[in-house]
Amino acid sequence: MRIGFFDSGIGGLTVLAEALRRLPDMDFVYMADTLHVPYGTKPKEDVKAYIFESVATMMNEGIDALVVACNTATSIAIAELRERYSLPIVGMEPAVKPAVEMNRATGKRVLVFATPLTLQLPKYYALVSRVDDMGIVDSLPLPELVHYCEALQFDKLVMNEYFKGKLADYDLDQYGIIVLGCTHYPFYKDILRELLPAHIEIVDGNIGTVKRLSALVNRYGIAGSGGSGQVQFMCTGNEPAYIDKMQTALAYLLEKDATTEPLQHS
Structure with a gap:
């Protein structure tokens, strides 16, 4: 089998x-x-x-x-x-439901990393609408990250600069969890753990x-x-x-x- x-x-x-x-x-x-x-x-x-x-x-x-x-x-x-x-x-599907449940007691927000197409589809909006009764979920498209992954680009200096640029407009103190909403993204989990504040958890599905x-x-x-x-x-x-x-x-x-x-x- x-x-x-x-x-x-x-x-x-x-x-x-x-x-x-x-x-x-x-x-x-x-x-x-x-x-x-x-x-x-x-x-x-x-x-x-x-x-x-x-x-x-x-x-x-x-x-x-x-x-x-x-x-x-x-x-x-x-x-x-x-x-x-x-x-x-x-x-x-992006692990939005467990992320929201984990953050209920902390008052922190959830940030979902995903591809632009995933974030545009009705299935994603239905998921967030169903589970995010507190309005704490934000979404961040990362269109370049799959290209980086497919090229096996895992240099810390390169990827740190990429993630810093993408997160520059976000107050990370407000967030408790980042959801990796694309199966390519867990390749970067270790790099993200070193880059993000210690209080932020990283989850995937x-x-x-x-x-x-x-x-x-x-x-x-x-x-x-x-x-x-x-x-x-x-x-x-x-x-x-x-x-x-x-x-x-x-x-x-x-x-x-x-x-x-x-x-x-x-």
Whole structure:
């Protein structure tokens, strides 16, 4: 039994890494839509077409469950994917609800980092309207950050200047939590922890997504299927160099708790 993970690029690897830790008896297929990354700055209808084409290719690989490991893709296509396919499908959404609940007692605000397209979609506005009864959620589009991540740009000096510029107009003393609303963004969690004031927590939706995945595979009888954590990498551009980059990035995510070495790729 194999679980498919789909994203526009390497961002979904942050979710896959969590799944490998929590579901070591499964095997995985990871598809990156390298022909069209990034999604967050493109028109909605174009992105929807890219998603369905890539997922159809993954289905031909014989997956038993699917994780749409991309907040933008989830917002655009998750309902139609569930209508079209009968297998378990898990999507992503920015972790606004837990962030608001965590901040209720502090009176601090919540700042959501996300792609421009995610922040423009009705699904995001519906989420914030549903959970933000105190009016404490602000949103910050970071259109360049996916490009940085895809280029494996993790130089602290470069990224510190980028984040400082984006946050220059924000009084960070007012905020208690920053939500990473794109699966590419957790690659920068360590850099952000060093840059942000100590009182600000950083959250993402990865753990919650993998917990939902675990519950679904148990419900459908997919769990405990004799897998060994093997990962098959695919990309729409069929680029060997990009597959090599995905392997490098995943290894970095799995090992970074034990090392402070920066990620590099040649």
